[in-house]
Amino acid sequence: MEFFGSAPTLPTVWFVVVGFFWIGYIALDGFDLGVGMLMSGLFARNEKERRLLLNTIGPVWDGNEVWLVTAGASMFAAFPMWYAGLFSGIYLPLVFTLLALIFRAVAIEYRGKKNTERWVKGWTLAMNIGSFLIAFFIGAALAITATGLPLNANGDRVGGAFSWLSLPAIIGGLAFVGFAIVHALAFVALKTDGEIRVRARKALVRLLPVGVLPLLVAIIYMQITSASVLSLVTSVISVVAVVVAWAFARAAREGKTFASMMVFIIFGMLSIFLALFPNVLPSTLDAANNLTVANASSSPYTLGLMSVVACFGIPVLLIYQSWTYWVFRKRLSVHSIPEAHDAADLATLPNAR
Numbered sequence: 001m002e003f004f005g006s007a008p009t010l011p012t013v014w015f016v017v018v019g020f021f022w023i024g025y026i027a028l029d030g031f032d033l034g035v036g037m038l039m040s041g042l043f044a045r046n047e048k049e050r051r052l053l054l055n056t057i058g059p060v061w062d063g064n065e066v067w068l069v070t071a072g073a074s075m076f077a078a079f080p081m082w083y084a085g086l087f088s089g090i091y092l093p094l095v096f097t098l099l100a101l102i103f104r105a106v107a108i109e110y111r112g113k114k115n116t117e118r119w120v121k122g123w124t125l126a127m128n129i130g131s132f133l134i135a136f137f138i139g140a141a142l143a144i145t146a147t148g149l150p151l152n153a154n155g156d157r158v159g160g161a162f163s164w165l166s167l168p169a170i171i172g173g174l175a176f177v178g179f180a181i182v183h184a185l186a187f188v189a190l191k192t193d194g195e196i197r198v199r200a201r202k203a204l205v206r207l208l209p210v211g212v213l214p215l216l217v218a219i220i221y222m223q224i225t226s227a228s229v230l231s232l233v234t235s236v237i238s239v240v241a242v243v244v245a246w247a248f249a250r251a252a253r254e255g256k257t258f259a260s261m262m263v264f265i266i267f268g269m270l271s272i273f274l275a276l277f278p279n280v281l282p283s284t285l286d287a288a289n290n291l292t293v294a295n296a297s298s299s300p301y302t303l304g305l306m307s308v309v310a311c312f313g314i315p316v317l318l319i320y321q322s323w324t325y326w327v328f329r330k331r332l333s334v335h336s337i338p339e340a341h342d343a344a345d346l347a348t349l350p351n352a353r
Helices: 002-006 010-038 047-057 061-078 080-089 091-113 117-147 167-191 195-211 213-226 229-250 254-276 300-327 343-348
Strands: 279-281
Touching: 010 047, 010 061, 010 117, 010 167, 010 254, 010 300, 047 091, 047 117, 047 167, 047 195, 061 080, 061 091, 061 300, 080 091, 080 117, 080 279, 091 117, 117 167, 117 213, 117 254, 167 195, 167 213, 167 229, 167 254, 195 213, 195 229, 195 254, 213 229, 213 254, 229 254
Parallel strands: none
Antiparallel strands: none
8 A cells, every 4th residue: 555655646636536526516517506597487487398497407417416425525535624624614605505405306306296386386496596505605615715715824714604705705606606597598408399499599699698707707817816827728718618609509509509518617617726726725814824735635545545446436427427418318398298297196097006
């Protein structure tokens, strides 16, 4: 096991891995959080359309959330000081995020179990609010990671329960919410057919510039404050990609629109992480208190052991998710959605057990 103790680059490698998991989560769970918000009456016009939207993410939403769990777990194991400093500093938003994750998951599973107006509306509202809160608070958390918290020399947060609340946190929250909505519109245009497909595409053309504006502000801010050559290059690629996505949306090229949106968020988030490096959580009180990949990481032995596990785990994750998206790649329409019924009614169907 001497190899584990002779790898000074392992903290940098695990910074890349943690960034990979967070970027994967934002890119994949972004559109299904957006779909949850689109299920409100502002976009979906009737119950069949809401059920259609839910069915577009039904096979993939829980797999997408694996990226969030893995990102948090890898932070805890590889950078315990980063994990402790960030999540203790945003304790209230973290609690709300966990509650929103629970209510959203329950809403997805329970919404179709009973066919009454009150039941369906209640779980739809839980889906709407839960999706919004998850996107807002995770966006705020990532913005705080990039811009910092008031940390003292011990890495402890200074201030009260709302010391996390700042302009960067609000912009970060709005950035993920706005991106999630327009990414969901691109996804719905790609995955559905009929009137809702056309409506999603038209709404995307109209809303995309506004929806991505807070995220573009965050990307540009990071390049102004702490840019590197690589972060500048990736930020330019991100901006070009979103312009291309808008052009493809106007030309009704749904597949290329969605792919361009993926390039936009991947390279946009990558530019933020590259600009942040080698810090993992800056201190707004004194730069000497910054948490970095060097002083916030676990021991080389721990990181080396994690690297062996990751060499097996990450390919399995990628293969499984790729297979899932391939199997469920076909478009859906409202004609694919059966009439609503109570779950108990299934017992009356032929061959029911």
